Amino acid sequence: MDQLIQTLAIAALPVIFAITLHEAAHGYVARHFGDLTAYAAGRISLNPLRHIDPVGTILIPVLILLFSGGSLLFGYAKPVPVDFGRLRRPKQDMLWVAAAGPLANLAMAIGWGCMLKLAQLLPVNAYTLPLERMADLGMDVNIGLMLLNLLPIPPLDGGRIAVSLLPYRQAVAFSRVEPWGFPILILLLFSGVLASILYPLMGIMRYLLALIFNFQA
Template structure:
Protein backbone atom coordinates (compact mmCIF):
# COMPACT_ATOMS: atom_id res chain seq x y z
CA UNK A 1 0.00 0.00 0.00
CA UNK A 2 2.85 2.41 0.82
CA UNK A 3 4.35 1.80 -2.62
CA UNK A 4 1.00 2.54 -4.28
CA UNK A 5 0.65 5.82 -2.38
CA UNK A 6 4.23 6.79 -3.26
CA UNK A 7 3.67 6.04 -6.95
CA UNK A 8 0.47 8.10 -7.06
CA UNK A 9 2.04 11.02 -5.18
CA UNK A 10 5.03 11.16 -7.52
CA UNK A 11 3.11 10.63 -10.76
CA UNK A 12 0.04 12.81 -10.12
CA UNK A 13 1.57 16.21 -10.87
CA UNK A 14 3.46 15.07 -14.01
CA UNK A 15 0.26 13.44 -15.34
CA UNK A 16 -1.81 16.59 -14.77
CA UNK A 17 0.80 18.80 -16.42
CA UNK A 18 1.22 16.37 -19.33
CA UNK A 19 -2.46 16.16 -20.26
CA UNK A 20 -3.28 19.81 -19.49
CA UNK A 21 -0.53 21.37 -21.57
CA UNK A 22 -0.98 18.80 -24.34
CA UNK A 23 -4.65 19.66 -24.81
CA UNK A 24 -4.21 23.40 -24.28
CA UNK A 25 -1.48 23.41 -26.95
CA UNK A 26 -3.90 21.94 -29.51
CA UNK A 27 -6.45 24.64 -28.73
CA UNK A 28 -3.92 27.47 -28.76
CA UNK A 29 -2.48 26.49 -32.16
CA UNK A 30 -5.99 25.96 -33.59
CA UNK A 31 -6.90 29.51 -32.50
CA UNK A 32 -3.69 30.80 -34.08
CA UNK A 33 -4.72 29.29 -37.42
CA UNK A 34 -8.29 30.58 -37.30
CA UNK A 35 -10.44 28.05 -35.38
CA UNK A 36 -11.95 29.62 -32.25
CA UNK A 37 -13.89 26.52 -31.12
CA UNK A 38 -11.58 25.48 -28.27
CA UNK A 39 -11.16 29.08 -27.13
CA UNK A 40 -14.93 29.67 -27.03
CA UNK A 41 -15.41 26.48 -24.99
CA UNK A 42 -12.74 27.46 -22.46
CA UNK A 43 -10.35 24.67 -23.43
CA UNK A 44 -7.28 26.89 -23.92
CA UNK A 45 -6.71 26.69 -20.20
CA UNK A 46 -4.09 25.53 -17.71
CA UNK A 47 -6.87 24.36 -15.39
CA UNK A 48 -6.58 20.54 -15.39
CA UNK A 49 -10.29 20.16 -14.54
CA UNK A 50 -11.20 21.42 -18.01
CA UNK A 51 -9.30 18.56 -19.64
CA UNK A 52 -9.71 15.60 -17.27
CA UNK A 53 -11.74 12.60 -18.34
CA UNK A 54 -12.58 10.62 -15.15
CA UNK A 55 -12.06 7.29 -16.89
CA UNK A 56 -9.26 8.03 -19.33
CA UNK A 57 -7.25 10.48 -17.22
CA UNK A 58 -7.68 8.98 -13.75
CA UNK A 59 -8.87 5.38 -13.66
CA UNK A 60 -7.15 3.85 -16.70
CA UNK A 61 -3.68 5.42 -16.10
CA UNK A 62 -3.88 4.47 -12.41
CA UNK A 63 -4.60 0.85 -13.28
CA UNK A 64 -1.86 0.67 -15.90
CA UNK A 65 0.67 2.35 -13.62
CA UNK A 66 0.04 -0.14 -10.83
CA UNK A 67 -0.14 -3.33 -12.90
CA UNK A 68 3.14 -5.30 -12.87
CA UNK A 69 4.85 -4.50 -16.14
CA UNK A 70 1.85 -2.40 -17.18
CA UNK A 71 2.26 0.06 -20.03
CA UNK A 72 1.07 3.58 -19.21
CA UNK A 73 -2.12 4.29 -21.13
CA UNK A 74 -4.85 6.90 -20.88
CA UNK A 75 -6.47 9.92 -22.49
CA UNK A 76 -7.96 13.33 -21.76
CA UNK A 77 -11.09 14.99 -23.08
CA UNK A 78 -10.21 15.83 -26.69
CA UNK A 79 -9.98 19.52 -27.47
CA UNK A 80 -12.67 20.36 -30.04
CA UNK A 81 -11.18 21.49 -33.34
CA UNK A 82 -13.21 22.49 -36.39
CA UNK A 83 -10.66 21.83 -39.09
CA UNK A 84 -12.92 23.42 -41.71
CA UNK A 85 -12.53 26.73 -39.82
CA UNK A 86 -8.74 26.72 -40.21
CA UNK A 87 -7.45 29.11 -42.83
CA UNK A 88 -5.81 26.26 -44.76
CA UNK A 89 -7.51 23.13 -43.33
CA UNK A 90 -5.29 20.36 -44.72
CA UNK A 91 -2.04 22.26 -44.23
CA UNK A 92 -2.85 23.79 -40.84
CA UNK A 93 -4.12 20.45 -39.50
CA UNK A 94 -0.49 19.32 -39.24
CA UNK A 95 0.47 22.15 -36.87
CA UNK A 96 -2.63 21.76 -34.72
CA UNK A 97 -2.03 18.01 -34.40
CA UNK A 98 1.69 18.16 -33.72
CA UNK A 99 1.31 20.85 -31.04
CA UNK A 100 0.26 18.29 -28.40
CA UNK A 101 3.18 15.85 -28.82
CA UNK A 102 5.54 18.83 -29.15
CA UNK A 103 4.37 20.09 -25.75
CA UNK A 104 5.08 16.63 -24.28
CA UNK A 105 8.60 16.73 -25.72
CA UNK A 106 9.22 20.15 -24.15
CA UNK A 107 7.88 18.90 -20.81
CA UNK A 108 10.04 15.75 -20.94
CA UNK A 109 13.10 17.96 -21.46
CA UNK A 110 11.98 20.24 -18.64
CA UNK A 111 11.58 17.31 -16.23
CA UNK A 112 15.00 16.01 -17.30
CA UNK A 113 16.52 19.39 -16.46
CA UNK A 114 14.81 19.32 -13.06
CA UNK A 115 16.15 15.80 -12.46
CA UNK A 116 19.66 16.99 -13.33
CA UNK A 117 19.38 19.97 -10.98
CA UNK A 118 18.11 17.79 -8.12
CA UNK A 119 20.87 15.25 -8.79
CA UNK A 120 23.55 17.94 -8.41
CA UNK A 121 22.32 18.71 -4.87
CA UNK A 122 22.00 15.20 -3.35
CA UNK A 123 22.10 16.46 0.25
CA UNK A 124 19.07 18.69 -0.23
CA UNK A 125 15.95 17.42 1.58
CA UNK A 126 13.86 17.77 -1.59
CA UNK A 127 16.38 16.18 -3.98
CA UNK A 128 15.13 12.59 -3.76
CA UNK A 129 11.37 13.31 -4.14
CA UNK A 130 12.08 15.79 -6.95
CA UNK A 131 14.17 13.20 -8.78
CA UNK A 132 11.38 10.64 -8.37
CA UNK A 133 8.77 13.07 -9.67
CA UNK A 134 11.02 14.17 -12.53
CA UNK A 135 11.62 10.55 -13.50
CA UNK A 136 7.86 10.04 -13.78
CA UNK A 137 7.59 13.33 -15.69
CA UNK A 138 10.08 12.14 -18.29
CA UNK A 139 8.42 8.73 -18.58
CA UNK A 140 4.86 10.00 -18.86
CA UNK A 141 5.62 12.68 -21.42
CA UNK A 142 7.80 10.45 -23.59
CA UNK A 143 5.13 7.74 -23.63
CA UNK A 144 2.35 10.24 -24.44
CA UNK A 145 4.42 11.82 -27.19
CA UNK A 146 5.29 8.53 -28.86
CA UNK A 147 1.79 7.10 -28.40
CA UNK A 148 0.10 10.15 -29.86
CA UNK A 149 2.38 10.15 -32.90
CA UNK A 150 1.16 6.76 -34.05
CA UNK A 151 -0.29 7.27 -37.56
CA UNK A 152 -3.77 6.20 -36.49
CA UNK A 153 -6.67 8.69 -36.56
CA UNK A 154 -7.89 10.22 -34.26
CA UNK A 155 -4.41 10.25 -32.66
CA UNK A 156 -2.26 13.27 -33.48
CA UNK A 157 0.02 11.18 -35.67
CA UNK A 158 -2.99 10.10 -37.72
CA UNK A 159 -3.95 13.72 -38.31
CA UNK A 160 -0.36 14.55 -39.25
CA UNK A 161 -0.43 11.71 -41.78
CA UNK A 162 -3.77 12.93 -43.18
CA UNK A 163 -2.27 16.39 -43.57
CA UNK A 164 0.82 15.13 -45.39
CA UNK A 165 -0.66 12.43 -47.62
CA UNK A 166 -2.08 13.17 -51.07
CA UNK A 167 -5.84 13.80 -51.04
CA UNK A 168 -6.91 10.31 -52.11
CA UNK A 169 -4.76 8.48 -49.55
CA UNK A 170 -5.57 11.07 -46.87
CA UNK A 171 -9.31 10.50 -47.42
CA UNK A 172 -8.89 6.73 -47.08
CA UNK A 173 -6.90 7.09 -43.85
CA UNK A 174 -9.36 9.61 -42.41
CA UNK A 175 -12.19 7.07 -42.81
CA UNK A 176 -10.55 4.98 -40.07
CA UNK A 177 -11.12 7.71 -37.45
CA UNK A 178 -14.51 6.46 -36.09
CA UNK A 179 -12.85 3.11 -35.32
CA UNK A 180 -9.39 4.37 -34.34
CA UNK A 181 -9.94 4.46 -30.57
CA UNK A 182 -11.39 0.92 -30.57
CA UNK A 183 -8.33 -0.26 -32.53
CA UNK A 184 -6.03 1.49 -30.04
CA UNK A 185 -7.77 0.01 -26.98
CA UNK A 186 -7.57 -3.45 -28.55
CA UNK A 187 -3.84 -2.99 -29.16
CA UNK A 188 -3.40 -1.70 -25.60
CA UNK A 189 -4.90 -4.80 -23.97
CA UNK A 190 -2.64 -7.04 -26.03
CA UNK A 191 1.18 -7.03 -26.10
CA UNK A 192 1.10 -5.42 -29.57
CA UNK A 193 1.01 -1.77 -28.49
CA UNK A 194 3.90 -2.24 -26.08
CA UNK A 195 5.91 -4.05 -28.76
CA UNK A 196 5.38 -1.13 -31.15
CA UNK A 197 6.04 1.67 -28.71
CA UNK A 198 8.72 0.40 -26.33
CA UNK A 199 11.66 0.56 -28.80
CA UNK A 200 10.72 4.17 -29.66
CA UNK A 201 10.21 5.09 -26.00
CA UNK A 202 13.56 3.57 -25.02
CA UNK A 203 15.27 5.44 -27.87
CA UNK A 204 13.82 8.74 -26.60
CA UNK A 205 14.96 7.91 -23.05
CA UNK A 206 18.49 7.31 -24.31
CA UNK A 207 18.55 10.54 -26.32
CA UNK A 208 17.32 12.59 -23.34
CA UNK A 209 19.77 10.83 -21.01
CA UNK A 210 22.65 11.62 -23.38
CA UNK A 211 21.52 15.23 -23.76
CA UNK A 212 21.43 15.87 -20.01
CA UNK A 213 24.09 13.41 -18.93
CA UNK A 214 21.69 11.42 -16.76
Protein backbone atom coordinates (compact mmCIF):
# COMPACT_ATOMS: atom_id res chain seq x y z
CA MET A 1 0.00 0.00 0.00
CA ASP A 2 2.84 2.41 0.83
CA GLN A 3 4.32 1.74 -2.61
CA LEU A 4 0.98 2.51 -4.26
CA ILE A 5 0.62 5.77 -2.30
CA GLN A 6 4.12 6.79 -3.42
CA THR A 7 3.20 5.96 -7.02
CA LEU A 8 0.03 8.07 -6.79
CA ALA A 9 1.97 11.00 -5.33
CA ILE A 10 4.61 10.85 -8.05
CA ALA A 11 2.03 10.28 -10.82
CA ALA A 12 -0.22 13.20 -9.85
CA LEU A 13 1.80 15.99 -11.49
CA PRO A 14 2.57 14.19 -14.79
CA VAL A 15 -1.04 13.03 -15.15
CA ILE A 16 -2.52 16.48 -14.43
CA PHE A 17 -0.13 18.19 -16.87
CA ALA A 18 -0.66 15.52 -19.55
CA ILE A 19 -4.44 15.86 -19.46
CA THR A 20 -4.60 19.64 -18.93
CA LEU A 21 -2.21 20.59 -21.75
CA HIS A 22 -3.77 18.00 -24.06
CA GLU A 23 -7.21 19.56 -23.69
CA ALA A 24 -5.97 23.16 -23.70
CA ALA A 25 -4.13 22.47 -26.98
CA HIS A 26 -7.38 21.40 -28.64
CA GLY A 27 -9.06 24.63 -27.58
CA TYR A 28 -6.14 26.82 -28.59
CA VAL A 29 -5.92 25.35 -32.11
CA ALA A 30 -9.71 25.49 -32.51
CA ARG A 31 -9.58 29.21 -31.67
CA HIS A 32 -6.75 29.66 -34.17
CA PHE A 33 -8.94 28.18 -36.91
CA GLY A 34 -12.01 30.24 -36.04
CA ASP A 35 -14.01 28.38 -33.37
CA LEU A 36 -14.26 30.39 -30.14
CA THR A 37 -16.43 27.84 -28.28
CA ALA A 38 -13.66 26.60 -25.98
CA TYR A 39 -12.38 30.14 -25.47
CA ALA A 40 -15.83 31.39 -24.48
CA ALA A 41 -16.16 28.47 -22.03
CA GLY A 42 -12.83 29.35 -20.40
CA ARG A 43 -11.27 26.05 -21.45
CA ILE A 44 -8.15 27.51 -23.09
CA SER A 45 -6.44 27.50 -19.74
CA LEU A 46 -3.53 25.87 -17.94
CA ASN A 47 -5.63 25.73 -14.77
CA PRO A 48 -6.17 21.98 -14.17
CA LEU A 49 -9.44 22.64 -12.32
CA ARG A 50 -11.02 23.75 -15.61
CA HIS A 51 -10.26 20.39 -17.23
CA ILE A 52 -10.42 17.82 -14.41
CA ASP A 53 -13.30 15.34 -14.52
CA PRO A 54 -13.84 13.83 -11.04
CA VAL A 55 -14.49 10.39 -12.50
CA GLY A 56 -12.14 10.28 -15.49
CA THR A 57 -9.23 12.24 -14.04
CA ILE A 58 -9.28 11.00 -10.44
CA LEU A 59 -11.49 7.97 -9.73
CA ILE A 60 -10.77 5.84 -12.80
CA PRO A 61 -6.95 6.31 -12.77
CA VAL A 62 -6.82 5.46 -9.04
CA LEU A 63 -8.97 2.35 -9.49
CA ILE A 64 -6.94 1.17 -12.48
CA LEU A 65 -3.70 1.69 -10.55
CA LEU A 66 -5.16 -0.30 -7.64
CA PHE A 67 -6.41 -3.21 -9.74
CA SER A 68 -3.32 -3.34 -11.97
CA GLY A 69 -0.89 -3.19 -9.04
CA GLY A 70 0.49 0.11 -10.32
CA SER A 71 1.40 -1.24 -13.77
CA LEU A 72 -1.32 0.49 -15.81
CA LEU A 73 -2.63 4.04 -15.87
CA PHE A 74 -5.58 5.37 -17.86
CA GLY A 75 -7.77 8.43 -17.49
CA TYR A 76 -9.39 11.34 -19.26
CA ALA A 77 -10.46 14.95 -18.73
CA LYS A 78 -13.60 16.86 -19.61
CA PRO A 79 -13.52 17.13 -23.41
CA VAL A 80 -12.92 20.65 -24.68
CA PRO A 81 -16.05 21.84 -26.53
CA VAL A 82 -15.33 22.32 -30.22
CA ASP A 83 -17.95 23.32 -32.79
CA PHE A 84 -16.36 22.00 -35.96
CA GLY A 85 -18.98 23.84 -38.02
CA ARG A 86 -17.45 27.14 -36.90
CA LEU A 87 -13.99 26.30 -38.20
CA ARG A 88 -13.02 28.17 -41.34
CA ARG A 89 -12.61 24.90 -43.27
CA PRO A 90 -14.43 22.39 -41.01
CA LYS A 91 -13.28 19.11 -42.56
CA GLN A 92 -9.67 20.14 -43.17
CA ASP A 93 -9.17 22.10 -39.94
CA MET A 94 -10.62 19.25 -37.87
CA LEU A 95 -7.36 17.38 -38.49
CA TRP A 96 -5.25 20.08 -36.81
CA VAL A 97 -7.64 20.54 -33.90
CA ALA A 98 -7.65 16.78 -33.26
CA ALA A 99 -3.89 16.39 -33.72
CA ALA A 100 -3.11 19.23 -31.28
CA GLY A 101 -3.72 17.10 -28.18
CA PRO A 102 -1.45 14.18 -29.14
CA LEU A 103 1.22 16.63 -30.33
CA ALA A 104 1.09 18.34 -26.91
CA ASN A 105 1.63 14.94 -25.29
CA LEU A 106 4.56 14.25 -27.60
CA ALA A 107 6.14 17.57 -26.61
CA MET A 108 5.62 16.74 -22.92
CA ALA A 109 7.09 13.24 -23.36
CA ILE A 110 10.20 14.85 -24.85
CA GLY A 111 10.28 17.34 -21.98
CA TRP A 112 10.07 14.55 -19.39
CA GLY A 113 12.81 12.69 -21.26
CA CYS A 114 15.00 15.78 -20.88
CA MET A 115 14.09 15.88 -17.17
CA LEU A 116 15.03 12.21 -16.75
CA LYS A 117 18.42 12.82 -18.33
CA LEU A 118 18.95 15.80 -16.03
CA ALA A 119 18.01 13.73 -12.95
CA GLN A 120 20.55 11.07 -13.95
CA LEU A 121 23.27 13.70 -14.39
CA LEU A 122 22.69 15.41 -11.03
CA PRO A 123 24.58 14.27 -7.93
CA VAL A 124 22.54 11.64 -6.09
CA ASN A 125 20.49 13.16 -3.27
CA ALA A 126 17.08 12.88 -1.66
CA TYR A 127 15.39 14.51 -4.66
CA THR A 128 17.03 12.86 -7.65
CA LEU A 129 15.34 9.45 -7.31
CA PRO A 130 11.78 10.87 -6.96
CA LEU A 131 12.51 13.25 -9.86
CA GLU A 132 13.79 10.36 -11.95
CA ARG A 133 10.69 8.28 -11.18
CA MET A 134 8.40 11.23 -11.93
CA ALA A 135 10.13 11.90 -15.26
CA ASP A 136 10.02 8.21 -16.15
CA LEU A 137 6.31 8.04 -15.39
CA GLY A 138 5.74 11.36 -17.16
CA MET A 139 7.13 9.88 -20.37
CA ASP A 140 4.94 6.78 -20.06
CA VAL A 141 1.79 8.77 -19.28
CA ASN A 142 2.23 11.13 -22.22
CA ILE A 143 3.32 8.46 -24.68
CA GLY A 144 0.39 6.28 -23.62
CA LEU A 145 -2.11 9.15 -23.84
CA MET A 146 -0.76 10.20 -27.23
CA LEU A 147 -0.95 6.70 -28.70
CA LEU A 148 -4.34 5.97 -27.12
CA ASN A 149 -5.84 9.13 -28.59
CA LEU A 150 -4.38 8.37 -32.01
CA LEU A 151 -6.38 5.13 -32.27
CA PRO A 152 -8.78 5.55 -35.21
CA ILE A 153 -11.91 5.25 -33.07
CA PRO A 154 -14.32 8.20 -32.94
CA PRO A 155 -14.52 10.28 -30.78
CA LEU A 156 -10.80 9.82 -30.03
CA ASP A 157 -8.46 12.22 -31.79
CA GLY A 158 -7.38 9.50 -34.20
CA GLY A 159 -11.02 9.02 -35.18
CA ARG A 160 -11.38 12.75 -35.84
CA ILE A 161 -8.20 12.71 -37.92
CA ALA A 162 -9.54 9.75 -39.92
CA VAL A 163 -12.84 11.56 -40.54
CA SER A 164 -10.88 14.60 -41.74
CA LEU A 165 -8.81 12.54 -44.18
CA LEU A 166 -11.53 10.26 -45.57
CA PRO A 167 -13.63 11.25 -48.61
CA TYR A 168 -16.91 12.89 -47.61
CA ARG A 169 -19.25 9.87 -47.90
CA GLN A 170 -16.86 7.51 -46.11
CA ALA A 171 -16.20 10.19 -43.46
CA VAL A 172 -19.94 10.54 -42.74
CA ALA A 173 -20.34 6.76 -42.48
CA PHE A 174 -17.28 6.40 -40.23
CA SER A 175 -18.39 9.23 -37.94
CA ARG A 176 -21.53 7.24 -37.09
CA VAL A 177 -19.33 4.92 -35.03
CA GLU A 178 -18.87 7.73 -32.46
CA PRO A 179 -21.71 6.74 -30.05
CA TRP A 180 -20.05 3.32 -29.76
CA GLY A 181 -16.50 4.63 -29.41
CA PHE A 182 -16.25 4.59 -25.63
CA PRO A 183 -17.83 1.10 -25.19
CA ILE A 184 -15.42 -0.20 -27.86
CA LEU A 185 -12.51 1.34 -25.96
CA ILE A 186 -13.61 -0.19 -22.64
CA LEU A 187 -13.98 -3.59 -24.33
CA LEU A 188 -10.47 -3.32 -25.80
CA LEU A 189 -9.12 -2.26 -22.39
CA PHE A 190 -10.55 -5.11 -20.35
CA SER A 191 -10.00 -7.75 -23.04
CA GLY A 192 -6.27 -6.99 -23.08
CA VAL A 193 -6.32 -6.03 -26.76
CA LEU A 194 -5.59 -2.39 -25.96
CA ALA A 195 -2.47 -3.30 -23.98
CA SER A 196 -1.25 -5.60 -26.76
CA ILE A 197 -1.55 -2.70 -29.21
CA LEU A 198 -0.19 0.11 -27.05
CA TYR A 199 2.66 -1.55 -25.11
CA PRO A 200 4.83 -2.43 -28.15
CA LEU A 201 4.34 1.07 -29.57
CA MET A 202 5.16 2.62 -26.19
CA GLY A 203 8.32 0.51 -26.09
CA ILE A 204 9.38 1.85 -29.48
CA MET A 205 8.75 5.44 -28.37
CA ARG A 206 10.69 4.90 -25.15
CA TYR A 207 13.57 3.42 -27.15
CA LEU A 208 13.63 6.45 -29.46
CA LEU A 209 13.66 8.86 -26.50
CA ALA A 210 16.48 6.87 -24.92
CA LEU A 211 18.44 7.21 -28.16
CA ILE A 212 17.80 10.97 -28.30
CA PHE A 213 18.76 11.72 -24.71
CA ASN A 214 21.12 8.80 -24.10
CA PHE A 215 19.62 8.12 -20.69
CA GLN A 216 19.70 4.84 -18.81
CA ALA A 217 16.49 2.90 -19.47
